[in-house]
Amino acid sequence: MKKGNLAGIAEAAVSIFLTVGALTIFKVCEGGVNGKYMTCHWAQNAVVLAGIVLSVQSLLRILIPNKGVKTGLSLSIFLLAAAVIFIPNTAINLCMMETMRCHTVFKPAVIVTSSVLTVISGLDAVIGLIRTGKE
Template sequence: MKIKENIFGIAELLASAVLTAGSVSVFAACGEHEGKYMACHWAQNAVTLIGVLLIISALIRLFTRDNGVRAGIAVTQFLLSAAAALIPGTIINLCMMETMRCHTIFKPAVIILAVISAAVSGADAFITIRKTDRSVYVTEKAAA
């Protein structure tokens, strides 16, 4: 595996790994209270799930040589990352008080990491699609 060729794949894997691990540790949402979980806990679970999907797709992208498949994975990762950024507070409500952990740490950290992941996979998708188009053009020209 050449590092230069897979620089985007490695960046995507790192971003999604930090998002997944962080969402259950460093920037986890508010914890259990008197045996009850608050709304933000479900937002955390959703982010973790998306993070795991992003890791799996990043791994597949790393070990795939076909540019078309890579481009498809990059587009999926872009969409998943955008969805992750929208989960805290937009798709799933967080706690009532904006001074709580889910607002002060979890939400900004998830948004920042998801935006980074979306930016990397967006750039990856753009470059890989262009590469694929060019190789198709070259093949067609050679065949003609």
């Protein structure tokens, strides 16, 4: 395995964890009110969708050999992961009660996972920009 793929593999692992985790480990509140979904359900859907896009980008970053394209994908992953941080309770409101699962489990897990992905992809993008500038 090439050394250049380590960051891509880490990005893919964290992206897949974000996607699968949002559906299983740190999913939002169960049920709904009067047969309607609670707002946290839509926040979860947005995180899952973003996680799928991040996973695809990460896998492409591993498979594509061009260093410039890898750097561009890392920059794209960085921007989307940074945006995902703001989905729970900023872009999409969560439940009213702070003791609900969406506030106590989902929100912190999404913020931490997205922050880790932001750091990894940001460092990868900067290193990629430096390396492509030297060529």
